[in-house]
Amino acid sequence: MNIGVIGSGYVGLVAAACFAEMGNNVVCIDIDQTKIDNLKAGVIPIYEPGLSTLVKENFSRNSLSFSTDINDVLFVAEVVFIAVGTPMGNDGSADLKYVLQVAQSIGENMQHHLVIVDKSTVPIGTADKVKQKIQSALDVRSSNLTFNVVSNPEFLKEGAAIKDFMHPDRVVVGADNEKSMQLMRNLYAPFTLSNDRFVGMDIRSAEMTKYAANAMLATKISFINEIANICESVGADVNQVRNGIGSDKRIGYQFIYPGCGYGGSCFPKDVQALVNIANDHGYNPELISCVERVNKAQKKVLFSKLVSQFGNDLQGKKIAVWGLSFKPETDDMREAPSINLIQSIVKAGGKVSAYDPKAMDEAKFYLKDIKVNYCNDKYSVLEGADALILVTEWKEFRSPDFDLIKSKMNGNLFIDGRNQFKKDFIQDKGFQYLQIGVKA
Numbered sequence: 505m506n507i508g509v510i511g512s513g514y515v516g517l518v519a520a521a522c523f524a525e526m527g528n529n530v531v532c533i534d535i536d537q538t539k540i541d542n543l544k545a546g547v548i549p550i551y552e553p554g555l556s557t558l559v560k561e562n563f564s565r566n567s568l569s570f571s572t573d574i575n576d577v578l579f580v581a582e583v584v585f586i587a588v589g590t591p592m593g594n595d596g597s598a599d600l601k602y603v604l605q606v607a608q609s610i611g612e613n614m615q616h617h618l619v620i621v622d623k624s625t626v627p628i629g630t631a632d633k634v635k636q637k638i639q640s641a642l643d644v645r646s647s648n649l650t651f652n653v654v655s656n657p658e659f660l661k662e663g664a665a666i667k668d669f670m671h672p673d674r675v676v677v678g679a680d681n682e683k684s685m686q687l688m689r690n691l692y693a694p695f696t697l698s699n700d701r702f703v704g705m706d707i708r709s710a711e712m713t714k715y716a717a718n719a720m721l722a723t724k725i726s727f728i729n730e731i732a733n734i735c736e737s738v739g740a741d742v743n744q745v746r747n748g749i750g751s752d753k754r755i756g757y758q759f760i761y762p763g764c765g766y767g768g769s770c771f772p773k774d775v776q777a778l779v780n781i782a783n784d785h786g787y788n789p790e791l792i793s794c795v796e797r798v799n800k801a802q803k804k805v806l807f808s809k810l811v812s813q814f815g816n817d818l819q820g821k822k823i824a825v826w827g828l829s830f831k832p833e834t835d836d837m838r839e840a841p842s843i844n845l846i847q848s849i850v851k852a853g854g855k856v857s858a859y860d861p862k863a864m865d866e867a868k869f870y871l872k873d874i875k876v877n878y879c880n881d882k883y884s885v886l887e888g889a890d891a892l893i894l895v896t897e898w899k900e901f902r903s904p905d906f907d908l909i910k911s912k913m914n915g916n917l918f919i920d921g922r923n924q925f926k927k928d929f930i931q932d933k934g935f936q937y938l939q940i941g942v943k944a
């Protein structure tokens with residue numbers, strides 16, 4: 505099939521590479537000329553395991569090409585995916601300007617019947633807006649070309665994006681006609697060969713499914729973080745409580761890790777957008793509004809632990825930070841808890857040394873106004889440090905050389921934002937070890 509993907513970010517590039525890998529011809533578009541030039545030169549703009557190989561292989565056999573000209577898509581494609589960003593607007597709602605700009609250019613330039621697929625996460629009713637935009641542009645051209653708009657929300661996880669796209673738990677498609685639904689079924693059939701995981705539904709339900717999924721996952725995280733905070737107040741250990749509840753199959757172990765709050769490009773903005781969508785329709789979503797509030801508070805927990813030991817004035821203190829990205833296996837810094845933490849430390853007069861295996865360039869952009877000493881490995885950040893804070897649980901932090909850590913540090917405070925270690929083990933190594941949800 506000839507496929508066009510508009511937007512070559514985390515979702516667009518992964519989708520394009522995976523569709524190409526399955527034997528389709530894919531043209532991937534972006535408005536960012538540098539990004540497209542880099543992609544053509546084999547420079548992949550993001551870190552995502554397996555993506556670089558997949559893009560380069562498919563590019564070299566011409567099943568995947570890149571362009572900044574939307575006509576390169578519209579002249580050849582039967583199906584066009586919209587995978588541009590839908591960032592949080594000033595009022596917390598999803599900003600649809602990029603999606604609607606794309607819809608406008610599709611309407612202005614399309615040359616034959618198209619199935620247009622909303623893959624971006626968009627508020628309920630967006631497919632109708634996309635339809636109207638395209639139709640108005642066609643009307644201006646006095647064109648009687650036809651098109652269908654389909655919703656196909658994406659559920660991939662950054663850090664495991666290729667695996668998730670190639671082996672999805674489910675493929676959700678919302679369509680208002682059987683022909684488009686069948687086309688989407690055919691397109692995704694290679695990804696669900698072992699058992700049929702295609703879930704067809706109406707368009708609004710598909711748009712809502714994405715928000716419901718992210719709200720559920722964010723709720724689980726905020727739930728366990730709230731339980732962690734209660735544990736800490738009452739002298740219980742959330743790690744033991746987690747084991748105690750996760751064994752119940754109705755609850756399960758997944759997504760109940762206590763930590764320093766969720767970040768990334770999806771949960772914060774999608775939870776907030778869902779609150780706004782509900783409010784716009786006259787419903788006050790009490791539970792989901794709290795999820796975001798609990799998370800914002802949780803992002804301050806690591807700094808509070810630091811202050812509990814050193815006081816509010818961090819002048820003269822040197823703090824080492826392990827991990828900057830919002831989660832391991834990605835360089836994505838959007839809404840990462842490390843941003844709040846580092847800003848707070850520097851504001852309180854402390855000095856920060858930081859190391860992340862993949863996200864340092866991104867971090868330099870997100871923290872451009874903040875002086876941070878970026879180091880090339882996990883041990884150099886520790887020189888003379890009064891405290892070490894683990895923010896992102898990259899695998900390389902799981903079994904570090906604790907004797908080496910101690911020999912480099914000035915102090916012995918170790919604050920673990922991801923509860924990676926057994927308390928007794930770290931204390932035996934001579935550290936003062938603070939975790940989330942465990943009394944100091």
Ligand SMILES: NC(=O)c1ccc[n+]([C@@H]2O[C@H](COP(=O)([O-])OP(=O)(O)OC[C@H]3O[C@@H](n4cnc5c(N)ncnc54)[C@H](O)[C@@H]3O)[C@@H](O)[C@H]2O)c1
Pocket residue numbers: 510511512513514515516533534535536539587588589590602605606623624625626658659660661662769770
């Ligand atoms: N990142 C994730 O893990 C994830 C997962 C599921 C869904 N989503 C959703 O998918 C959408 C895309 O997310 P992302 O993380 O890939 O975003 P991104 O910011 O990484 O990429 C978006 C890309 O679109 C490009 N773009 C903007 N306007 C354009 C235009 N008019 N024409 C062509 N290109 C244009 C940008 O230059 C950018 O490269 C969002 O709605 C997001 O909520 C993201």
